[in-house]
Amino acid sequence: MDKKNTDIFIKKREALIGQFLSGDGSGFLEKHTSVLDEYFLTVFEKSITARKMTMAGSPFAIIALGGYGRKEQCIHSDIDLLILFEKKIPPEVEAFLQELLYPLWDARFEVGYAVRNVTECLEMAFERFDILTTILDARFICGASLIYTAFMEKFRSDLDAKHLKHTLNYLYEHGEKRHFDFGDSTYLIAPDLKSGFGGLRDYHTLLWYAKIKSGIKTRRDLEYYGFLSHFEYLSLTESLTDIWKIRNFLHSITKRKCDTLYFEYQTELAGLLGYRTKNRQPDVEGFLGDLHKRLDFLKQINQITFEDILGSTRIGKGTSEFRLTKIDGLVVKKRRLYFANTVAVLQKPDLLLKIFLESGLRKIPLSIEARRIVSEFLHLVDSKIKKDPDCIRIFKKIMSQSYWEFNVLNVMLATGILEKLIPEFSALVNKIQYNHYHLFPVDKHCIRCVQVINSYKDFKGSPTKSLYYSVFREVRNKNILFFTALLHDIGKSDPAKEHSKTGAKIAKPIFKRFGFNSTEVNDGVFLIENHLIFIKTATRRDISDEETAVYMAHKIGKIRLLRMLYLLTVADSQATGPKAWNEWTENLLKDLFLKTMGIFKKGELASKKSQRIIDKRKKNVLRLLKKTWSENEINAQLESMPKRYLVNVPAQSIVCHINLYRNLKGKDFIWRISKENNSDIRTVSICGKDKPGFYSKIAGVFFLNNLDIVASQAYSFGEEHVIDIFKVKPPKDKIFEKEKWEKAQKDLVHAINDDHFLDNALVKIPRSIQVSSGKNPRPNTIRIDNETSSFFTIIEVFTYDFAGLLFAITNALYRSQLNVDVAMVATKVDQVVDVFYVKSLENGSKIENEQGLSLVKNKILKSLPHITKKGDE
Numbered sequence: 028m029d030k031k032n033t034d035i036f037i038k039k040r041e042a043l044i045g046q047f048l049s050g051d052g053s054g055f056l057e058k059h060t061s062v063l064d065e066y067f068l069t070v071f072e073k074s075i076t077a078r079k080m081t082m083a084g085s086p087f088a089i090i091a092l093g094g095y096g097r098k099e100q101c102i103h104s105d106i107d108l109l110i111l112f113e114k115k116i117p118p119e120v121e122a123f124l125q126e127l128l129y130p131l132w133d134a135r136f137e138v139g140y141a142v143r144n145v146t147e148c149l150e151m152a153f154e155r156f157d158i159l160t161t162i163l164d165a166r167f168i169c170g171a172s173l174i175y176t177a178f179m180e181k182f183r184s185d186l187d188a189k190h191l192k193h194t195l196n197y198l199y200e201h202g203e204k205r206h207f208d209f210g211d212s213t214y215l216i217a218p219d220l221k222s223g224f225g226g227l228r229d230y231h232t233l234l235w236y237a238k239i240k241s242g243i244k245t246r247r248d249l250e251y252y253g254f255l256s257h258f259e260y261l262s263l264t265e266s267l268t269d270i271w272k273i274r275n276f277l278h279s280i281t282k283r284k285c286d287t288l289y290f291e292y293q294t295e296l297a298g299l300l301g302y303r304t305k306n307r308q309p310d311v312e313g314f315l316g317d318l319h320k321r322l323d324f325l326k327q328i329n330q331i332t333f334e335d336i337l338g339s340t341r342i343g344k345g346t347s348e349f350r351l352t353k354i355d356g357l358v359v360k361k362r363r364l365y366f367a368n369t370v371a372v373l374q375k376p377d378l379l380l381k382i383f384l385e386s387g388l389r390k391i392p393l394s395i396e397a398r399r400i401v402s403e404f405l406h407l408v409d410s411k412i413k414k415d416p417d418c419i420r421i422f423k424k425i426m427s428q429s430y431w432e433f434n435v436l437n438v439m440l441a442t443g444i445l446e447k448l449i450p451e452f453s454a455l456v457n458k459i460q461y462n463h464y465h466l467f468p469v470d471k472h473c474i475r476c477v478q479v480i481n482s483y484k485d486f487k488g489s490p491t492k493s494l495y496y497s498v499f500r501e502v503r504n505k506n507i508l509f510f511t512a513l514l515h516d517i518g519k520s521d522p523a524k525e526h527s528k529t530g531a532k533i534a535k536p537i538f539k540r541f542g543f544n545s546t547e548v549n550d551g552v553f554l555i556e557n558h559l560i561f562i563k564t565a566t567r568r569d570i571s572d573e574e575t576a577v578y579m580a581h582k583i584g585k586i587r588l589l590r591m592l593y594l595l596t597v598a599d600s601q602a603t604g605p606k607a608w609n610e611w612t613e614n615l616l617k618d619l620f621l622k623t624m625g626i627f628k629k630g631e632l633a634s635k636k637s638q639r640i641i642d643k644r645k646k647n648v649l650r651l652l653k654k655t656w657s658e659n660e661i662n663a664q665l666e667s668m669p670k671r672y673l674v675n676v677p678a679q680s681i682v683c684h685i686n687l688y689r690n691l692k693g694k695d696f697i698w699r700i701s702k703e704n705n706s707d708i709r710t711v712s713i714c715g716k717d718k719p720g721f722y723s724k725i726a727g728v729f730f731l732n733n734l735d736i737v738a739s740q741a742y743s744f745g746e747e748h749v750i751d752i753f754k755v756k757p758p759k760d761k762i763f764e765k766e767k768w769e770k771a772q773k774d775l776v777h778a779i780n781d782d783h784f785l786d787n788a789l790v791k792i793p794r795s796i797q798v799s800s801g802k803n804p805r806p807n808t809i810r811i812d813n814e815t816s817s818f819f820t821i822i823e824v825f826t827y828d829f830a831g832l833l834f835a836i837t838n839a840l841y842r843s844q845l846n847v848d849v850a851m852v853a854t855k856v857d858q859v860v861d862v863f864y865v866k867s868l869e870n871g872s873k874i875e876n877e878q879g880l881s882l883v884k885n886k887i888l889k890s891l892p893h894i895t896k897k898g899d900e
Contacts, residue, residue, distance in 0.1 A: 043059060044059075056099050070127050085112060091165070096164035105284065112144045128140060153190050156198075159197075202232050208222075210223055216290060217287055218319075220288060227267070233254065233332040247260075259328070263324070276300065302314045363392060364393050366378060366397055426506075428481075434478070436513075440456070451520070483594065495597065531555045569864065671849075695780075720782075730791070730792075738753075743848065792834070798827050819873060820845075835891060840883070850864075
């Protein structure tokens with residue numbers, strides 16, 4: 028083995044990578060491939076073993092396969108080789124492989140190889156699809172070129188004569204399976220740049236198809252042989268150049284082969300690629316928007332490929348003859364919609380919309396040719412379609428035919444006609460919201476929202492799904508609901524402004540252009556401006572408090588708006604992704620909707636269900652306590668408890684809390700620690716005297732003892748006592764868990780009796796924290812709500828999570844002479860939202876003077892650490 032040759036190769040490669048990373052990336056893939064070729068050629072020329080095998084009548088060819096064969100060698104791509112003999116494989120090949128590959132393996136290169144003769148290779152190629160595609164990409168490096176040439180000729184001959192149809196079917200089926208396995212990269216927050224729908228493999232599939240069908244040699248041949256138009260070829264080249272560049276930088280920063288653009292690498296990549304914050308849009312969002320545009324194009328390339336494969340085989344049902352439709356100017360062939368000819372489009376421009384309606388109604392996709400025609404005739408939208416009332420009616424019908432399973436609006440987006448109809452929508456195309464919360468780009472999210480609402484036409488599924496079906500049937504003007512769903516995030520076109528109010532202003536003239544009357548316009552504007560109020564109220568307010576539903580009813584004003592707002596909220600949450608939608612969120616929204624509807628219908632809460640829950644709970648508590656308490660004592664205790672407590676807390680837990688209260692006697696507090704079923708969480712139920720700062724001192728003691736609070740609830744328990752329930756992570760050292768809880772209990776006794784006991788805990792709260800964020804982190808924010816509740820001031824604290832968070836805030840509230848009656852924790856994934864219902868310790872009322880509110884805000888802000896972005900000094 029020649030170490031000198033390996034060192035030369037590694038130095039050349041490192042110099043080439045250095046040039047690429049410093050900005051000179053022109054032709055990197057080909058240059059990188061050439062450096063590898065040069066290494067293999069040098070080893071082959073210097074190898075005595077190779078010479079002996081050749082002279083003994085066993086010549087061979089060294090052949091590049093896969094991405095190396097296509098000259099797409101990224102920084103950490105695998106190196107795949109085929110050592111091909113004509114017939115017999117001599118034993119000396121092992122010694123040659125040691126010379127060829129061991130130095131690369133020692134240098135930690137991922138090199139895969141196969142040693143075969145021509146007959147073996149041909150048999151395996153037509154038995155295994157993965158081997159067949161590597162041979163389609165095979166490229167001669169060095170050795171006996173005649174063996175390579177003869178093998179490729181035989182492969183081509185056998186493919187055409189015996190395996191063409193089977194191979195094309197396999198290409199189609201494998202592509203569909205790949206998309207199922209890896210997902211649609213244009214819809215993913217962490218797209219797979221290689222194997223996902225919209226990834227490089229979609230381009231490779233077109234290349235393989237063109238090689239199978241026409242024997243093309245290079246990518247340039249895709250245009251020459253008519254697989255792509257000139258414009259498509261140029262767009263393909265731009266897309267590939269950008270994605271390969273991103274992939275190489277991703278390999279560089281991860282120091283390994285990596286094709287998934289994970290969230291944590293996206294900000295760094297944006298900087299390396301030269302993106303800068305522009306028009307207040309963070310650099311990472313600009314980067315991801317451009318990437319999604321490229322992925323979208325490769326997705327279209329895949330659709331072109333599949334269309335051509337369908338046309339070349341009998342995959343899929345349907346005659347190859349054109350069949351007329353009921354719409355003059357549209358025809359169907361092989362279950363694809365076509366325009367009869369371009370003259371028909373010029374004569375009847377409304378066909379540009381009718382083809383999408385026909386597609387939705389018949390569940391037949393547009394052919395690629397039809398898509399191209401739509402894109403080429405977009406100028407007719409401005410002159411012939413926009414102001415035509417019939418065309419407007421057609422578009423409204425199209426929206427009611429867009430489903431997740433059959434995506435008419437997405438095809439309109441891809442062809443550009445959706446932007447032509449609604450120019451304001453252009454600002455949302457491929458716009459990314461950089462957080463873990465939103466799964467899709469904004470344009471796809473809006474379309475997905477329409478599709479979700481269409482799914483409510485079906486009543487099958489869970490009881491809650493049946494509720495959506497029932498509510499949807501009650502919506503009289505479904506068109507305004509669909510339009511609102513499509514436009515609800517239109518305000519995100521301007522990242523500097525609050526998108527709900529901005530969106531309402533942008534949408535108003537759009538509603539008017541599409542012929543909605545003044546009432547409908549006002550409804551649409553209201554829904555867009557308030558499309559977040561339902562989810563915010565459900566997750567950040569105490570919905571068991573009757574006033575919450577009363578507030579919502581007054582805010583919404585009309586039953587028709589309530590129905591539409593509820594469906595829009597659910598669809599928006601479902602279309603955002605799993606971080607925004609779960610069973611907890613679904614139930615909160617449902618309960619708030621039903622209670623608010625009760626206000627409208629009966630002038631009272633639709634709380635018969637809640638009352639039934641309370642009555643049943645009281646009976647169960649009576650049954651469980653009747654042996655130790657008298658019925659009058661139990662009823663008196665239950666009557667002193669707030670409704671929200673009786674609704675939310677199970678009967679067995681109520682019994683536990685009553686027993687804690689009974690055993691409290693002269694103590695300041697008593698607690699019970701229980702273990703959650705199948706969970707590494709402890710529930711700490713604390714009954715105590717309602718002393719000022721009691722809740723804050725509990726949070727402080729847990730922080731002092733490194734007991735992380737996961738969630739908490741606070742309830743009054745009669746006039747003078749409280750029940751606080753904390754979900755807490757246990758101590759890390761579980762062997763001494765009992766001792767840890769005993770210490771925490773002693774500390775709480777001290778804290779209650781000494782107002783300065785927790786001062787040393789306050790010192791441990793960090794003064795600054797760093798967070799990972801593509802944008803500059805949002806500053807700590809305090810919001811005050813004095814409208815929702817008649818009895819409490821509601822304080823929302825937006826910040827990032829850190830150890831001691833709950834103690835820092837509640838201590839600031841206590842030092843501001845406020846008592847916490849209700850505490851809720853909501854999560855926005857990228858931020859924490861803690862919500863507190865508070866009253867003045869002095870007079871037990873809300874805080875309504877501006878000076879007092881300002882002092883509270885400032886005290887909380889001073890208690891929170893300064894937020895900086897990771898990497899900033």
